[in-house]
Amino acid sequence: MGNARARLSWTNNIAFRDTFFRAAVGIQKSGVNLLKLFPIFVVVGATCFCELASERNVELMRDASGHCDRETFVIVLDVGHTPEAPGAISARGIPEYYFNLRLAEKIKGVLVARGFRKIYRLILHGGAESLVLRSGEAKRLHADLFLSIHHDSVQPQYLQEWTFRGKKLYFDSRQSGFSLFVSLANPFATKSLQFARFLGSELQNKGFRFSPHHAEQEARTIIDAAGVYEYNDLYVLRTASYPAVLLEAGVIVNPYEELRLETSELQLKISNAVADAIQKFCESPE
Numbered sequence: 608m609g610n611a612r613a614r615l616s617w618t619n620n621i622a623f624r625d626t627f628f629r630a631a632v633g634i635q636k637s638g639v640n641l642l643k644l645f646p647i648f649v650v651v652g653a654t655c656f657c658e659l660a661s662e663r664n665v666e667l668m669r670d671a672s673g674h675c676d677r678e679t680f681v682i683v684l685d686v687g688h689t690p691e692a693p694g695a696i697s698a699r700g701i702p703e704y705y706f707n708l709r710l711a712e713k714i715k716g717v718l719v720a721r722g723f724r725k726i727y728r729l730i731l732h733g734g735a736e737s738l739v740l741r742s743g744e745a746k747r748l749h750a751d752l753f754l755s756i757h758h759d760s761v762q763p764q765y766l767q768e769w770t771f772r773g774k775k776l777y778f779d780s781r782q783s784g785f786s787l788f789v790s791l792a793n794p795f796a797t798k799s800l801q802f803a804r805f806l807g808s809e810l811q812n813k814g815f816r817f818s819p820h821h822a823e824q825e826a827r828t829i830i831d832a833a834g835v836y837e838y839n840d841l842y843v844l845r846t847a848s849y850p851a852v853l854l855e856a857g858v859i860v861n862p863y864e865e866l867r868l869e870t871s872e873l874q875l876k877i878s879n880a881v882a883d884a885i886q887k888f889c890e891s892p893e
């Protein structure tokens with residue numbers, strides 16, 4: 608955000624200096640004594656300077672009033688896991704990666720419809736090395752916000768065995784709901800937490816329930832009632848040099864929740880909550 612504005616001011620300065628220089632060279636070539644025109648240069652220069660200053664004031668006023676430039680705000684939607692290492696397996700045997708991919712596509716569509724222009728889906732291949740690549744790619748794209756999209760499971764000891772279409776699979780119908788994670792070790796911890804709060808509130812406003820099972824099963828600390836956990840060492844969050852949040856959109860080892868998450872209607876509802884939160888975050892002052 609800030610970078611884009613800084614670039615704009617710098618470009619204006621260069622254009623102004625260039626025009627001034629060309630005008631001076633042109634007059635000199637025409638044989639007119641530049642010294643005689645000095646008072647005119649002073650007046651023109653002062654006027655241009657005032658215009659630049661007032662432009663800068665407009666930028667500052669926009670900041671204070673929460674202007675959000677949807678053309679330049681960079682959103683990185685990280686599709687959690689890879690086809691080779693697909694994460695959790697749903698109650699019906701579908702790998703988490705495909706849920707993440709579908710939801711990221713839906714979120715991107717909603718954001719585009721709302722006028723955001725710089726949305727990147729981060730889709731990677733391979734094993735654990737993809738974690739390092741994720742942070743590097745998001746940094747290269749100058750992310751203003753990094754949202755990692757996942758779907759949840761439970762700890763293995765809580766899973767029960769069942770057979771679905773002749774295949775031995777695992778489920779737990781007791782847990783359901785979304786979870787959000789931030790790393791307080793991230794240099795943008797305050798902004799990360801701010802976005803997580805916005806997203807948790809938007810999801811709850813739309814009727815989604817937060818799942819406290821990470822506190823019960825892994826003793827994770829809930830740092831905000833909007834449904835936010837602290838997860839300081841989570842690699843993609845800890846190593847991020849931008850605000851970063853991980854969303855577990857729902858529990859796919861729950862056979863009932865899995866079916867709901869597969870519907871386009873629910874995916875759209877989650878996507879609208881994400882877009883509402885991003886809009887709020889983009890509009891909030893630095």
Ligand SMILES: [Zn+2]
Binds near residue numbers: 687703757
């Ligand atoms: Zn995951």
